[in-house]
Amino acid sequence: xxxxxxxxxxxxxxxxxxxxxxxxxxxxxxxxxxxxxxxxxxxxxxxxxxxxxxxxxxxxxxxxxxxxxxxxxxxxxxxxxxxxxxxxxxxxxxxxxxxxxxxxxxxxxxxxxxxxxx
Amino acid sequence: xxxxxxxxxxxxxxxxxxxxxxxxxxxxxxxxxxxxxxxxxxxxxxxxxxxxxxxxxxxxxxxxxxxxxxxxxxxxxxxxxxxxxxxxxxxxxxxxxxxxxxxxxxxxxxxx
Numbered sequence: 650x651x652x653x654x655x656x657x658x659x660x661x662x663x664x665x666x667x668x669x670x671x672x673x674x675x676x677x678x679x680x681x682x683x684x685x686x687x688x689x690x691x692x693x694x695x696x697x698x699x700x701x702x703x704x705x706x707x708x709x710x711x712x713x714x715x716x717x718x719x720x721x722x723x724x725x726x727x728x729x730x731x732x733x734x735x736x737x738x739x740x741x742x743x744x745x746x747x748x749x750x751x752x753x754x755x756x757x758x759x760x761x762x763x764x765x766x767x
Numbered sequence: 768x769x770x771x772x773x774x775x776x777x778x779x780x781x782x783x784x785x786x787x788x789x790x791x792x793x794x795x796x797x798x799x800x801x802x803x804x805x806x807x808x809x810x811x812x813x814x815x816x817x818x819x820x821x822x823x824x825x826x827x828x829x830x831x832x833x834x835x836x837x838x839x840x841x842x843x844x845x846x847x848x849x850x851x852x853x854x855x856x857x858x859x860x861x862x863x864x865x866x867x868x869x870x871x872x873x874x875x876x877x878x879x
Contacts, residue, residue, distance in 0.1 A: 684867055692856060694870035740810065742868075752798045752817055755860070755868055759809040 650675050653741050655758035662731045662765055669716070670726040670761045672741030678753075681745045683724040685715065688760070689737040697739075700724060731765045738762050769793065773859050773871035780849055780878055788844040788874045792861030799842050800868065801834055802858045810858065816842060849878045 654673045662668035674683065685697040700708045700715045708715045716725040724743075728735055738760045745753035772791040780786050792799050801813040812826035816836040827833070831850075836842040846853055856875050860868040 686870075692873055694858065694860070696867045696869070699867055744868075752862060752864055754812070754815050754823055755800055755862070756812070757802070757810040 651758075652676065652756035653743055653758035655741055655761050657761045658759075659762045659764070662728075662763065664733060664765055664767050665730055667727060667729045668731055668763065670728070670739050670741075670763065672724045672726065672758060674722050674724060674741075674743045676722075676743065676745055678745040681743055681753075683715070683717070684742040684744070684755075685713070685724075685726045686740045686742060687735075687737045688740065694740075698726070728763075733765050733767065736763060736765045771859055771861050771869050771871035773857075773874050775874060776872060777875045778877070780876070782851060782878055783848050785845065785847045786849055786876065788846075788857050788859075788876070790842045790844070790859030790861075790871060792840070792842070792859070793863075793869055795839070796861035796863045796866075796869075797839055798862045798868075799836055800860045800862075801842070801844050802860070803828075803855045804858055804873070805855045813844070813857075846876075849876075851878045854878045 652675050681702045683700045687695045698708050698710045698713045698715050700717045707717050712729045714727045740760045741758040744755045774789045797818045799816045802810040804810050814834045815823040831847045834844045854877050856873040858873045860870045862868040
């Protein structure tokens with residue numbers, strides 16, 4: 650079974666609008682971390698946001714927030730007030746094991762290509 | 768430098784030749800990952816090193832691929848008898864228990 654599933658190969662959003670990128674995950678480990686990365690056309694991998702499985706609140710980092718629904722095993726990325734520079738590939742990832750513990754493998758989804766239009 | 772460093776940044780090689788890719792992780796990072804990314808595709812897991820534990824080699828696509836890491840330092844990914852389907856960007860990432868994974872800029876491998 651896929652550890653990380655991103656069902657949206659491509660998404661389009663108008664500048665200044667909000668957009669949600671979907672991510673579901675599969676694990677039986679009670680301790681895990683969820684990550685989102687952005688990969689612009691330059692190819693670099695840019696870390697955006699982290700959510701731990703025991704975190705009570707949804708993570709936020711500026712215009713990025715993570716809609717964490719543990720029972721549904723979903724970790725959707727919400728980008729508010731989209732900008733042209735947000736156009737990129739977005740990857741959801743999961744690592745089993747709690748932060749501060751022995752690290753597990755880092756699993757990635759297939760990615761969602763986001764295009765922001767003016 | 769403070770980040771993950773990969774070398775070379777670009778490599779063009781002839782089919783059948785061996786290549787060696789290098790990754791210098793961030794100092795103190797216990798875990799190191801190698802991924803392959805073909806054009807327009809996602810990240811394909813290759814191998815994972817965690818401290819002194821046996822590496823997780825389950826993603827290596829064939830016995831032409833091997834990787835080494837000495838302690839918590841440099842890692843090398845070796846591809847023997849390269850094939851055209853090996854053409855891709857090879858990404859290395861390192862992490863510690865309290866951080867996200869930091870990625871290098873990648874090595875773009877082209878097999879001609």
